[in-house]
Each structure stands twice: as structure tokens, then as C-alpha cells.
Amino acid sequence: MAEIVLDKVTKRYPDGALAVSDVDIEIADGEFLILVGPSGCGKSTTLNMIAGLEDITDGELRIDGQRVNERAPKDRDIAMVFQSYALYPHMSVRENMAFPLRLAKVDNQTVNQKVDEAARILDLTQHLDRKPANLSGGQRQRVAMGRAIVRDPKAFLMDEPLSNLDAKLRVQMRTSVSKLQKRLGTTTVYVTHDQTEAMTLGDRVVVMRGGHVQQIGSPQFLYEQPANLFVAGFIGSPSMNFLPATLENGGLSTPLGAFPLTDRIRLLVEGANAPREVIMGLRPEHFEDAALVDGQSTTFEATVDVLESMGSDKFAYFTVEGETATSAELEELAADAGSADLTDSGAQIVTRLSAASAAKQGTPLDVWFDADKVQLFDPADGRNLTYSG
């Protein structure tokens, strides 16, 4: 168990490319920290620097207060789980899990005891004598976890450990990874590009973009108080809706219509020195079928393009005529989601309505939204103008 501190850690490759820039993270003992971001954001490089698999160009990495920049991976007492699992194909499951202990010259009896214990926790006991090639994806993943936990290391590093599993198994393993970490209480750094994993697993989440940390905080906090447009768009599924808007005489004029700002938001916006042209963000759950809400001050009418009934909720998709919100962050998010080339006329809005809604595909609907949940962003630098954290 250990506390890991990244102090202005920077990674610059010999060709001058800056992979990670001035990352400051303090990971408390026993904490489950998630590094999340689109591919190429530097999250894996950061993890590899903690592991010692990549050199740190600048800054300091401390484990339990000691500088470890120059220590070889084997001297850092950290275990790592790889996306590819990296199981030794020529060894049985037992030998795979025992490998770190054998290298540490632990006596036979202790090795067997620890491997059996780990196998029991991970439900691998009946597979101990098989080779990795004969295991299913989920079993291999568990062996990789087993190899990490037998050593009782100071920390676990996990590099997208679930992304090679199919969707159902991934959800299942997500729960067991979380349980295992709680049970062992070992400091864990977990890299993923999947925001659902980030939200469900971590005590705290670090959102990265282009080698820079965007925001650090608990999943709920990041969801409610994103520091900028990138975090707002990255966290949450379905993601936040963005529309261009203009601030004028205490109100907001948007493609959904003009409405006054609530007092809370007006105060925040005044304090943030906001520009006139802004981007408005609203999460899908802050919309509702107007027929089901009392005191409908902020409503608009639109035709339901697509309706997805999930049983507990209904997701209704609308197209809002007019301009779409544009900014570098939004383009990057769209590119990451693979929807960059899906050009529609107007902006697409996703709303989550309660199951009681009478919305029908292809028919117009009065939709209400919660004006106090509106978040406003500066299109130039993406900062959240309504941030109150």
C-alpha cells in the first residue's frame, strides 16, 4: 500500500513530441484512481511512467515520499495488468501467477499458499494446471489479475484491462475488479478510454486531453461540475447536448428559444467575465415531456426524430434547426466518438424523458428543460462559465 505522487511529471520523446505535460496528481493510499481520455491523450504514457516502463523526462514521481524516477520497474514493487493480459504462454496458470513470487525467491510453501488463495478469490482453482491458450478471455483476464495480487504489491496499475472482453463480461468484470480493489485496499491506477468504466469504478477520475490534465475529481463532481467543454462532453452517456447561445440583457437566446437566466447562473456568469457568444450545455436527463411538468416556463416544441424506449426511460432525439455549436474541444470529442463526419442539418439533441411520456416518433412534442441546470461554456477556450466547484 502506498501513496503515489506525480509532481509536474512530463514526458517528451526524443523527436520533441510532448506526450504528457506537467501532470500533478496525488494518489492517496488505497485510492482507486482512473485516468481517462480519448486515445493519444497521454494516459497510458502516464501509467507507464509510474510503472517505470518509460523514463520521466521532467518532474518527480514519489512513492511513499521517496523519489523513484530512476528505479527499475522491478524495484518499485508495483504490479501491472495489461490490456493484452501478457500471460506467459509457455507456463500454466499456476506458474504464471507464481512467476513474480519465484523471481522474488519466496519459498515453495508460501508460493503455493498465495497462489491457491488468489485462485480461490478469482475463481480459478480448477484451471490452475491449464495453459493460457486454453482459457477464455475472462479467465485470462482473471489470471492476469491473479498474477498482480499474489505479490501483495504497493500498487496496482491497470492498462485498459477490460477492453478486450465482450460487453456483457466487461460489465461483470467491472464489478469484480471494483470488489477486489475494495477488499484488498491497494492503491490502484486504472487507465481506460471508456467513460462508463471511469464513472463506475473510480474514487476519483482524472480526465486527460493532449497530454494535459483537464480535471480531477469524483465521478459525480465531474459529471455535475465539468471544468470545461471537453470534460462536459466526455463524461456522461448519452453525452451532454451543446447548442450555440447568446447572452443578452440577463437572458439567453438559443435555438430552443429565449429564456431568462436563473439567479444562480446569472451570478456565476457575471463572476466569470463571460463573452457574449457562448455554448450552452444541457444533459439529456434535464429535459422532460412538458405535459408531465408543472410550471412550464422553459419549453420548446420539436418533432421527435427517433424514440428509444428503454422501459424505465424514453430517449427522444430531436433536430434543432440553425447553427451548431463549434469549438476545438467539440470537434475532438466528435472525432473520438467517430461521429465527426456525421453532418446533419442542425444540431441533434438527446433527451431522456420519463416512461410515462406520450412522445411518439414523427410527431411534435412540447419539451421542458430545467433552466437552472444549464451550463455555459466559452467557445474560445472551452472553460465552464457556470463552474462553481
Added chain:
Amino acid sequence: MTRTLDRPVARRAERKGLSEGKKAERKLGWMLCAPAALVMLAVTGYPIVYSVWLSLQRYDLRFPDQRQFIGIDNYVTVLTNSYWWMAFGVTTLITVISVAIELVLGMALAIVMHRTLVMRGLVRTVALIPYGIVTVVAAFSWRYAWTQDTGYLADLFAPGAALLTERVPALGIIILAEVWKTVPFMALLLMAGLALVPDDLLKAASMDGASAWQRFVKVTVPVMKPAILVALLFRTLDAFRVFDNIFVLTNGAQQTGSVSMQTYNNLIKGLNLGIGSTMSVLIFLAVALIAFLFIKVFGTAAPGGADERKR
């Protein structure tokens, strides 16, 4: 080839009945293989059978009248002859020592080539030059290098020594020439094997606490074992038939001749087709035995094979 033909054949089979389609497919398969099979039979099958036939006869071109079928008498003659066993011993010695050295040096060179980041192509090309030189030419250059008084290496150990005329140094030089020439080949095969070891595996091993040497011995070597065995097999089979280097460097003097030299002396120089063919057949059998043993080893070590037994 058959893959692309599968579909029309299958469609025809649906119309005319399954067995007919299958028959046509099989016939086509045979016809496609036939030319290659015939060429193989002509250039390898026939000579093998013919030398076995010759080895069962007393057949000396100096005394063609005495040609006679004598069964296995030639084999008895060869296998009870001390010169044959001397040559066999020398061959085995050269094979084992040179292949062992080649494996170690080849592995080192393979790792260097694998790890080279800059000018990879140039490094690999340069490393392959010895293998590209005709063996006889290389052997002559080694002979000149070690020739008494005039060679630039001749005085390396003692002034005025004639190393190629002494048995042990001469064998050493033969092995050196063999090693020098074939290390690049070994390295190339092993480099293909190194590429089979995923980076993640080595990273995982270093996270697990393995030093560089432990990573090599416990992860790299076992994972690339199939490639190592293939390289060893190829080189052992080759080394056992060593001829050119010995022919040029010592011509078999001072008991440095290999079994191939013996065969050459009997068959070509001595014109004794019977004894010469017998030796050829024995070399063939020895090489076949080596290959068989190696493949037996493969059978037990190949990934999957071992697992099948365990399950």
C-alpha cells in the same frame, strides 16, 4: 488455389449430386499437384533410389567387369572401417561445436539486429554479407589468411606456425570458417523468432521483477523456442554435410576429413561407385535421423501439443 475454385465446384455439386462434385475436386487437386510431384520424383526420388541400388553392388569403375549384386556387404565394409568412423567422429565434432557457437553468436547478433533503431536495413544487410559470399571463395580467403609465413593470421599464436597442417588447429580453423559463414543465417532465423515475443510480455516480466537476463531466459527463449529449434535443425543438417571448407582448407589431411569428404574420395576420386553410394546412403540416413529426432522434439515441445497431453 483450391480455395478460389471451391465455389463453382460446390455449386456444380449441388446440381449434379455431391459425390460427383467431390470427385471432380479431388481430380483437380491431383492434376494441380502432379507436375510438382513428378519433378520431385525425377530430381530427388530417382537419385536416392539409384544410389541405394548402387550401394548394394560391387561396382568399381576401374574393374567394371566385376560388377555384381552383393547385398549389404558394402555396408559391412564401411561400418567396420576405422577411417569411416574417424570421419564420422570429426563430422559430429564439427557439427556440434560449430552449431553450438553459431547458436550463441547468432542469438547475440539477432538481438542486436532486433534492437537496432537506426539504419536497421543497413545493419541487417551488412550482417548478412558473409552468408552471401560463396563458401569456396570464403574458404580460400581463410586458407590464405592462415597459410604459413604469408597469411596475415598465420603468426597469430606462434611465429612460423603452420596451423592448417596440425590436426586440432586445423579443425579449429574449419569450425571458425563454418561459424563465420553461417552465423548471419542463424541470426536471421532467430530474429524472426524474436519478433514473435510480444513487447507486453517482456514489460510484464519486468513488472514481475525479472532482470534483463531473467527476462531473456524465462520469457524470450521459451516463447521463441519453436524458432530456435527450426534454426538448429536447419543448421545441424547443413553442418553434418560439411564439405567445401574442409576441401579447400585441408583437403581432409591430418584426419580432418568429414563423411562427405570420405564419400567424395571414394566415389569421385576412387571411382568406387558401390562404396561411395553406400556412404551417401549412410549420410542420408544420418541426416534423416537428425531430422526425425528434431521433429520428435518439436512434437513434444510445440505449443498446443504439450497442452493436449495435459488435458
